[in-house]
Amino acid sequence: MPPNSVSVVILNFFSILHLEDSLADHELVDHILGRSGWHFKLFHVDTLESFEMALRGGGIDLVLADYHLAGFSGLDAWEWMQTQAIDLPFVLVSGAIGEAVVADAMVRGVSDYVDKNRLSRLPMVVQRALEHHRIKCERAQTALELAASKQRLAELTEHLQSSIDRERADIAREIHDDIGGSLAAIRLDLAWLGRRATDDDTRAHLASAQDMVAHALGASQRIMRNLRPAVLDQGLIAAMEWLVQTFADRTGIRAQLRHAGDMPHLTREVEMVAYRTAQEALTNVAKHAGATEVRLELSDLEGFLTLEVSDNGQGASPEALANANAFGLLGLRERAQTVGGWLDVVNPGPGQGMTLILSVPLAHSSNEELAKGEEA
Structure with missing residues (x-):
């Protein structure tokens, strides 16, 4: 697992895999990193097969790789890591390889490059690569958590909306069955009374009441349609x-x-x-x-x-x-x-x-x- 922070890198033990076919160069890298005071383990491999086996075993926090290797290059190792979805900081530590090769490596996603003639830069580059990787992992984790949170919010919204629609349907049925039925019955009774009223004043009041009931029926029907569009x-x-x-x-x-x-x-x-x-x-x-x-x-x-x-x-x-x-x-x-x-x-x-x-x-x-x- 990548370290949580640079300070943890410096204080705690971490592991580096070094792909290098020169034992002398490997020992020099070990010596340079050892002067940093970090607590680390540097594993040495010199073939693509041993490199793949070491990474499959896990427990590696960072990869250092020479560019010029017997029968393959450091970028071949990097491309294999991409096919296996192994996400680790990867630093090329090699002799002069030209600006075009370095630029191509960076475009492909390699973390950094250190010239073997300037190995004094290596501790700083390793620290920076680990820190950038930590930040990238934190951002990826944050993105996953945000996506999960959005999904939960969407599910909650859907649940709430479904609940609202069900409640609206229930209210609409109650309005239709209870209020609508009662108003219709009142309207019939008013009509019955209107046919039997003898004086004009009573007829006028009954007609006004019928108009109000008709208005209430229309309003209840409009409310029902808004609540549940049948x-x-x-x-x-x-x-x-x-x-x-x-x-x-x-x-x-x-x-x-x-x-x-x-x-x-x-x-x-x-x-x-x-x-x-x-x-x-x-x-x-x-x-x-x-x-x-x-x-x-x-x-x-x-x-x-x-x-x-x-x-x-x-x-x-x-x-x-x-x-x-x-x-x-x-x-x-x-x-x-x-x-x-x-x-x-x-x-x-x-x-x-x-x-x-x-x-x-x-x-x-x-x-x-x-x-x-x-x-x-």
């Missing part, structure tokens, strides 16, 4: 057409939906993501854009489900876009990630409108459906 049972295109039409009727903003025809089979999750993205985008247009027209385009080209929502409004400032929560963009991005998709924002500038683009790979949707089928 129109999705008719397909994504039908749901989007209904959403666009009701938006235009409610806001007076011209709204148009374009689509290429029937969509491929999509999972319920993907359809919900597309529908909620369009719903939130239209809400943002109504609240913030100051637009008179909005266009939605739904397509399934090149293996992606793509939804574009464009308006001719005032656009958004960079500060407003940076504050993603202000426009609900963060929630839309997280929702898109739950189905393997992503959200892009095109904001040409003030007064030039804005476009939201949702992209979801259709392969992800197909794989999800296949997995669910196998589980069933």
Whole structure:
């Protein structure tokens, strides 16, 4: 294992593998490194076979290698390490090999080069190579931990979103079964009373009450559709057409939906993501854009489900876009990630409108459906 830090390198024992076919040069390297005061073990090998065997055995922290060797070169040894995914600091310690060879070695990923005529530099180069390798390993570990953290966050987001959708469906059913049923019954009773009322004042109050009940029924139905868009049972295109039409009727903003025809089979999750993205985008247009027209385009080209929502409004400032929560963009991005998709924002500038683009790979949707089928 590579040492954790330079100070650990100096204080603790570590191992170096030296690929060198000159015993005298090996002993000189051992002597130079020994003067550093480090606690280390220098293993000597002089053939590619013994080199490979030593590395397969493990326990090596750094490799020193001559360039000119019998029948092969130090770079051959380095290339073998790459094929075996052995990630260790690798320093060429050789006679003059030319700037072009040194440059090529560095491009291939070799840590450093030390001329045998300047071996006094070797301890510094070894220390630097170990330190750079430590930093690289820490960064790689950090990247892995960050990726794992993002994966856990994505899974949590998906779980929370699924929970929210289930709760919305439950609330919608309760509104339909309890509140909707009760309001419908009240409406029938009011109508019955209205047919039997004799004075105008009573009829007027009953008519007003019926209007209020009708308004409450309409509101409860609208809330149910927002909580659980049952129109999705008719397909994504039908749901989007209904959403666009009701938006235009409610806001007076011209709204148009374009689509290429029937969509491929999509999972319920993907359809919900597309529908909620369009719903939130239209809400943002109504609240913030100051637009008179909005266009939605739904397509399934090149293996992606793509939804574009464009308006001719005032656009958004960079500060407003940076504050993603202000426009609900963060929630839309997280929702898109739950189905393997992503959200892009095109904001040409003030007064030039804005476009939201949702992209979801259709392969992800197909794989999800296949997995669910196998589980069933």
